[in-house]
Amino acid sequence: MSVTLAAGVTLIDFLNKSLETLKLVQQDNPDSSELQLHLATLTQQLSLTMVEAAQLQGILAQKNEEIRQLKQQLEQKITVKYDSETEVYWSEGDDTPYCTKCYERDGKLVHLRFYKNSGWGETPRPHHNCSVCNASYYKTHKGANI
Secondary structure (H helix, E strand, O other): OOHHHHHHHHHHHHHHHHHHHHHHHHHOOOOOHHHHHHHHHHHHHHHHHHHHHHHHHHHHHHHHHHHHHHHHHHHHHHHEEEEOOOOEEEEOOOOOOEOHHHHHHHOOOOEOEEEOOOOOOOOOOOEEEOOOOOOEEOOOOOOOOO
């Protein structure tokens, strides 16, 4: 049984017990000690119900955040496509590619930086480089401003 379901069952159980106690209170003589006992029990049961409801609300908020993050990840997967010609990932409408290694290894979209030269004293060789994993990509002419 999931945590949320268990919390919901417990909450319903507390509410049922509170309703049973309330029925007993309605049957009691207004000045009786039994009435006082039933009212104390009802107060305790309602307090437990409120605590359980607050916990359930917290769990629900966590689940909603998890759903939001999963939807965002799904949206990324839909818009980010691998291009075998350039050997990097591209997103629709974005002229800067993403690092293939970072995306496939860690699921992180890291924009690559464009460099017109490949290094000191070398023949200029345009490429993209990842600032996180330091991978270089030389076939990224699709998004390069050469």
